[in-house]
Structures are given as structure tokens and as C-alpha cells.
Amino acid sequence: MCGVIGIFGKNDVVHELYASLISLQHRGQDSAGIVTYNTTFHLKKGNGLVNKVFNEKNLARLKGNIGIGQTRYPTIGPGGVEDAQPFIVNAPFGIAMAHNGNVTNYSELRDELTKKCYRQLTSYSDVEVILNVFADEMSMQPLHDFSFETLIKTVSGVMERVEGSYSVVGMIANIGMFAFRDPYGIKPLCLGKKDNSYIVASESVILDHLEYDFMRDIVPGEVIFIDTKRKLHSKIINAKCAHPCIFEWVYFARPDSIIDKIEVYEARLRLGEKLGKTCLAAKIKPDVIVPIPDSGRGAAMAIAKALGVEQKEGLIKNYYIGRTFIMSKQSVRKNSVRQKLNPVKSVIKGKNVLLIDDSIVRGTTAKELVSIIRKAGAKKVYYAVTCPPLRYPCVYGIDMMTRGEFVARNRNLNEIKKKIGADALIYQTLSDMCSAVRGSNLNQKFCTACFTGEYPTGLDKRDILKLEKERIKIQKLDKEKGI
Numbered sequence: 169m170c171g172v173i174g175i176f177g178k179n180d181v182v183h184e185l186y187a188s189l190i191s192l193q194h195r196g197q198d199s200a201g202i203v204t205y206n207t208t209f210h211l212k213k214g215n216g217l218v219n220k221v222f223n224e225k226n227l228a229r230l231k232g233n234i235g236i237g238q239t240r241y242p243t244i245g246p247g248g249v250e251d252a253q254p255f256i257v258n259a260p261f262g263i264a265m266a267h268n269g270n271v272t273n274y275s276e277l278r279d280e281l282t283k284k285c286y287r288q289l290t291s292y293s294d295v296e297v298i299l300n301v302f303a304d305e306m307s308m309q310p311l312h313d314f315s316f317e318t319l320i321k322t323v324s325g326v327m328e329r330v331e332g333s334y335s336v337v338g339m340i341a342n343i344g345m346f347a348f349r350d351p352y353g354i355k356p357l358c359l360g361k362k363d364n365s366y367i368v369a370s371e372s373v374i375l376d377h378l379e380y381d382f383m384r385d386i387v388p389g390e391v392i393f394i395d396t397k398r399k400l401h402s403k404i405i406n407a408k409c410a411h412p413c414i415f416e417w418v419y420f421a422r423p424d425s426i427i428d429k430i431e432v433y434e435a436r437l438r439l440g441e442k443l444g445k446t447c448l449a450a451k452i453k454p455d456v457i458v459p460i461p462d463s464g465r466g467a468a469m470a471i472a473k474a475l476g477v478e479q480k481e482g483l484i485k486n487y488y489i490g491r492t493f494i495m496s497k498q499s500v501r502k503n504s505v506r507q508k509l510n511p512v513k514s515v516i517k518g519k520n521v522l523l524i525d526d527s528i529v530r531g532t533t534a535k536e537l538v539s540i541i542r543k544a545g546a547k548k549v550y551y552a553v554t555c556p557p558l559r560y561p562c563v564y565g566i567d568m569m570t571r572g573e574f575v576a577r578n579r580n581l582n583e584i585k586k587k588i589g590a591d592a593l594i595y596q597t598l599s600d601m602c603s604a605v606r607g608s609n610l611n612q613k614f615c616t617a618c619f620t621g622e623y624p625t626g627l628d629k630r631d632i633l634k635l636e637k638e639r640i641k642i643q644k645l646d647k648e649k650g651i
């Protein structure tokens with residue numbers, strides 16, 4: 169999960185890009201970067217939060233009315249500064265690119281690029297691979313008269329060769345800005361306009377902040393191009409049945425975003441309504457409902473209504489500590505839970521508390537939270553989760569790539585409940601989760617591979633095992649390097 173942004177404006181776009189990255193910070197805290205273009209590319213990227221990477225001085229040198237940016241969440245690669253995005257190549261044109269996603273045939277493409285295409289890669293970032301495939305495909309086109317047709321042929325080649333999930337933004341020096349979304353549309357990407365300026369972003373909330381009009385989502389397998397005359401071109405090149413990541417609505421995206429025509433906040437309310445019914449059926453009788461801030465809030469409100477119980481803020485979040493799920497190391501994650509969430513004893517003491525969470529991945533956070541609530545004086549601690557048990561690795565860009573990481577792997581409900589120390593544990597069912605997120609978009613399908621093991625891009629068990637092995641190898645490398 170990363171955040172991407174591209175703006176083709178009238179004047180310098182750096183401040184809009186910076187503001188966008190601040191709004192996209194929840195999608196990745198590992199690194200941030202911006203590249204702009206006037207007569208040449210101007211690039212600044214580095215590890216850390218957006219406000220750590222950028223300052224007045226380096227922003228001032230990022231001149232140009234066209235630019236792209238990214239906040240990175242580590243998936244493949246050891247997460248060094250060399251993996252920070254965007255990336256640039258100089259042939260056949262100056263091309264800059266950033267993406268959100270994960271390339272599942274990364275190793276094969278890397279080998280092909282370095283051994284057969286004689287391309288030099290400088291990182292372990294998968295967007296560098298996409299960019300080089302893009303440049304390779306473009307170099308096979310007649311380039312004396314660049315047109316949208318040239319870009320269509322280039323992106324067709326990319327979509328043939330690159331597997332996995334990718335929502336890409338990029339620009340070609342003196343030619344324009346482009347964006348495309350993988351054929352299954354696993355990662356979000358939308359398009360907006362203000363006067364004669366265009367914006368492409370991971371989430372619609374960025375368009376609200378910068379007062380751009382939302383035009384539409386970029387659809388799976390579509391490429392869009394804004395040329396130097398600011399003419400918008402678009403074509404669906406290779407569309408399969410759309411399978412956007414359901415986790416966007418469950419957890420990742422900001423509640424004020426709308427993704428693929430589904431309002432995130434409304435989806436979370438519906439998730440709560442469904443889970444409330446399951447809690448009623450399980451005869452859970454809490455005295456108070458406590459959401460785990462922030463993504464548990466919408467659902468908690470609906471559950472409280474369904475159960476006829478008050479919802480209270482029983483856990484207060486310190487917003488100046490990184491998001492635990494995003495933190496890439498187990499030890500960092502565990503210690504930070506207590507610093508990040510503190511109980512309100514008056515809400516909890518002597519009560520049967522129902523905690524509402526959006527997901528349980530490794531179980532570390534859930535266990536810590538149950539213990540925190542007990543220590544604050546709760547009589548009983550129940551735990552309800554707005555999605556089903558996670559059991560299969562995500563190979564599309566979320567840092568849960570090995571099965572061993574999941575608390576639900578090889579454990580039944582009772583064993584998970586014991587492991588996290590709760591008095592009761594209620595999960596949302598798969599069909600309830602899908603129908604809640606879907607709402608009135610009745611034909612909408614989703615990627616639910618981490619719950620079902622069914623991968624929309626057709627990966628089988630052997631592919632997953634291979635990817636897991638690669639991931640474990642990288643994790644070992646991280647350890648050796650002390651990353």
C-alpha cells in the first residue's frame with residue numbers, strides 16, 4: 169500500500185504535490201518523494217515521513233508545472249533510501265514514474281532486464297522494474313512522432329509483461345503526464361480536474377483538499393495521457409474483471425475517500441451493521457462498545473446501534489506515533505501499541521467491554537489491547553473484527569507476505585481467542601464483508617485473496633510458495649543489514 173499523485177498544473181505544482189503527500193501519509197510512512205519537470209527533472213526523495221524528507225529549501229528547487237510524488241510503504245526490497253520513489257530513466261526519453269502495488273513476477277523481470285535488455289537497475293523497488301519495462305517497450309516504437317498511440321503500445325507491452333498489482337503515475341519530459349491501472353484494478357487511482365489542470369491520485373480525498381473536481385476512477389487496464397496542449401486521452405487496453413483490494417474499504421483508505429464509486433465511510437458503517445447482527449446472534453452482552461481508533465470507529469457506531477449499547481472513546485490515540493501495521497518490525501510494533509493507545513479508565517472499569525477492530529493480522533496488537541483493557545479494570549473483554557480471519561499472504565503490496573505471520577493460520581476461532589486473551593471473539597463472515605462493502609454496487613467483485621487464497625491474477629499455490637520464499641530471503645537480508 170503506497171500513495172501516488174500526479175499533477176499537470178498551470179504554475180509550479182510542488183506545493184500541491186507536497187500537500188497531497190501529507191494527505192497520503194496514511195498510505196505509507198517509509199519514504200516520500202517528488203519529481204517535477206520544467207526544462208529538466210528536479211527530484212527529491214528520502215526515507216521517513218513527508219515532513220521529514222521535505223523542507224522549504226528543497227521544495228523551492230522543485231520547479232515545474234508538472235510533477236509526480238509518492239509515499240512508500242515497503243513491500244519488496246530492504247527499504248533502503250535507494251528504493252524510495254519516484255524513479256527516472258533517460259532513454260528513450262526522460263521518463264519519471266511512481267507506483268502503488270507489487271509486481272509478482274519481479275525476479276523474472278529483473279533478470280530479463282539486466283541479462284537480456286542490458287539495463288542497469290539501482291534498487292530493489294518494483295517500480296524501477298516497471299519503469300524499465302516501460303522504457304524498453306517504448307524504445308521498440310517509432311519515436312520520431314510521439315503520439316497517444318505510442319503510449320498505448322508501450323503500456324500494452326507493460327501490461328503483457330508485468331504481473332501483479334500496479335497503479336502507476338508518470339511523466340515524459342516535454343511530452344506529458346500519464347497514468348495507468350493494472351488489468352484487475354487491484355489498487356485505486358482516480359482522476360480530477362480544476363480549470364485546465366489535471367490531477368491523478370490514489371484517493372479522492374486529495375482532490376477535495378486541493379479543490380479539484382472529481383472526474384472519475386481510472387478503470388482497470390486503462391491508460392490516460394495528458395499531452396502538452398492539456399488534451400486528455402484515454403483508452404482501456406487490457407481490462408479483466410475488476411477486483412479492487414477489499415482492504416481499502418475495511419482499513420487502508422481514509423473514511424472520507426470514495427473508491428470505485430463506493431464511499432469508504434458508508435462501507436464501514438455497513439460493515440458495522442452486519443457485524444452487529446453477528447454479535448447479537450452470538451449473544452454478546454457488552455456494557456460499552458469501544459472502537460480501536462481510527463478505522464474501527466464507523467463500524468463501532470453501527471454495532472452500538474444494533475446492540476442498543478453506548479459507544480464510548482475508551483482508547484485514546486497518540487497521533488504522533490507511526491501506524492503499527494505499517495511498522496515493518498514485530499518488536500517495534502509491539503512496543504508502540506502501549507505508547508499509541510491509552511485506556512480511559514472511567515469508561516472501562518467494571519464494564520464488559522466490546523472492542524471493535526478492523527482486522528487481526530499477527531495478533532500482537534489485539535493481545536496487547538486486550539491486556540491493556542483488562543488492566544484498566546474491565547470485567548470482560550470481547551473482541552469483534554470487521555473482516556474474516558486473515559490466512560493467506562498478500563502478494564499485491566501489503567506487508568503480510570508469508571503465511572507464518574498470521575495468528576489465524578492453523579488456528580481455529582477458539583485458539584485465536586485464547587491466543588489474544590479475549591473472553592469472546594467474533595469475526596465478520598466473508599459474505600457479510602463483501603456485501604457490506606459492495607452496498608448497492610451489486611456486481612462489484614473484490615480481491616479477497618488474503619481471506620480465501622484465491623488470487624485474482626491467477627497465482628496458484630506454487631507461485632505463492634515461491635513468492636513467500638523470496639520474501640523470507642529478503643526478510644533475512646533485512647535482518648543481516650539491521651533494517
Ligand code: SF4
Pocket residue numbers: 354413414415416561562563564565566615616617618619
Ligand atoms: S490479498 Fe488482501 S490485502 Fe492483498 S490486495 Fe487482496 S484483499 Fe487486498
